[in-house]
Amino acid sequence: MKLTIKDIARLAGVSTTTVSKIINNKHDSISKDTTEKVIKIMKDNNYVPSTIARSLVTKKTKTIGLIIPDIVNPFFPELARGAEDKANKEGYNLIICNTDEDIQKEDRYVAMLVEKMVDGIIFTASSQRVDDFKLLKNANIPIVLVDRDVKGSHISSKITVDNFMGAYEGTKHLIEQGYKKIIFITGSLKNKTSLDRLNGYKKALDEHNIKFSYENVIEGSYKSEWGYNAVNFILKQNKNFDALFCGNDLIAIGAIKALKENDIKIPQDVGVLGFDDIYISRIIDPQLTTIKQPIYEMGYKSVQTLIDILEKKSKKVKDIVLVPKLVIRSSTVKG
Amino acid sequence: MKLTIKDIARLAGVSTTTVSKIINNKHDSISKDTTEKVIKIMKDNNYVPSTIARSLVTKKTKTIGLIIPDIVNPFFPELARGAEDKANKEGYNLIICNTDEDIQKEDRYVAMLVEKMVDGIIFTASSQRVDDFKLLKNANIPIVLVDRDVKGSHISSKITVDNFMGAYEGTKHLIEQGYKKIIFITGSLKNKTSLDRLNGYKKALDEHNIKFSYENVIEGSYKSEWGYNAVNFILKQNKNFDALFCGNDLIAIGAIKALKENDIKIPQDVGVLGFDDIYISRIIDPQLTTIKQPIYEMGYKSVQTLIDILEKKSKKVKDIVLVPKLVIRSSTVKG
DNA sequence: GTGAAAGCGCTAACAA
């Protein structure tokens, strides 16, 4: 049977307080002898303290909720891994939740996490969300936004990337490579991330005296299927273009597939630029030029920030904006 | 402040017992009036019961631990998603743990999960593991093995794939396509999975009177880097071969990269076969013929099985062996 | 139909 702190106390001939103190490394006031004896007894009996019971009194569970759209989307495993690594290093566990960008699911998960009394939540919000998480405010659970920036009054911190800058640098690179008619294939424009990228793209065109037109912005979703369909759509429209700036790598991958099927040479006929730098992008043919996001780091930092809030009791720490970096590979470099 | 069951009871003018029964849907013996009144009060006050306190008495946390090598390896997000979907459907949460196949990390995570009193564990064991999880036996926490089959006395169930059959079918396909000198590039042969695949490969050769030789088995790890290096190694050795059976898709992807770099045409000069059917395999060029594992289903079924054990109190259910399926794409079909 | 009271395993004042 499972032993409790009482059993250990009895076995060692001490009080539960003493055992408790030893478990929690508050040896300050316990003699070496007692400490060693108790530790030995715990070991010998494979004693495992119940964090449940502990949590009930301390109000801390050492558990963090991670809410993301979909772990199968290659962007998120890296984020999750960064988060989990830091969590684990600090003695926290991670509960993972897939929402498919469905607000109802998000709400359900938040409720579950509140019931479970997680210490905090890392959240990649769906684009439509504008809620302010009153459940969390009520339960006083801090929430750190990662990747997606949304409004909300109870948000403790945000970890994002400078999407404007990334898109600007990427588009500038395309122009410098000699591409002039650049179509922007984006996911939904209903969120700040996409809008920032759109503006970065605009600014680069502007600076090089290329006229921006909404006809060259094609909005869909951040999936490879969309990239594939978008290209076929463009081709059917007989649009004049020599480069594609894709809202993310998945879109770029779908786009490349469609281009290849139509015997369009990359990068000679058409240059392709992505965003994210997921693992596949290095592997596909041609290798994808893309704007690398520090995805792992975002996950890592988000947990770090959350724990800072949790343990230093600082209600609000400053937001973090990470810098993306252009990674030039073969999909945009002719000859 | 956060309300407790006592507050609700006081507000409603009833006892905590009554409230508790209503929370847990044991209306049988509570009048409709009281029930409705209490429910309204809970709603109005945003009352959220504490599962921590509940767990302390019920000994159930409605939480499952998922121990995998690495969520970044594209095989595992799908598995995790299948597991999480089923868990969520049944009201459970999933704690995710990345071990990097490191036994010490595995042990640490198991200890953490025991402390957290998870109801059960889904485990993809590292190849070296032979332990019998005495910690879990002690705590009476069921464990379901998924994907990797290892020995151990406290294992409640296993969800695996018929690796022998898959490798057999795949190799047979290669032979039927006219390939005769098939090299098997595998990950570590220290686990049953790899061994089963090796034996399936052997059997297919055997049936077609092709002599098996260990010289055609190259052992490394299940990573794309290994596929890449293995091909370069083979080439340097001037080995005579016309097809590669790769232990998994990642290896195949690395191998394809190396072949391309050496101007070897796929599938004309060399056919390439993978194992797994991860998402990328459809996307790379050429599209990879592979033995598809029902990865999502494995995750889903593993949680299903675990919950069956948990809720039906059946100590041990029968193991599940899923059937892999050959998916023929362009990497093995000439002309 | 409803409530009183004990107790889950632990921590943390406060005493000794």
Add this chain to the structure above:
DNA sequence: TTGTTAGCGCTTTCAC
């Protein structure tokens, strides 16, 4: 340096 004791918020017998 160590122990006593009162909870944490809930469920569950058992009594009314």
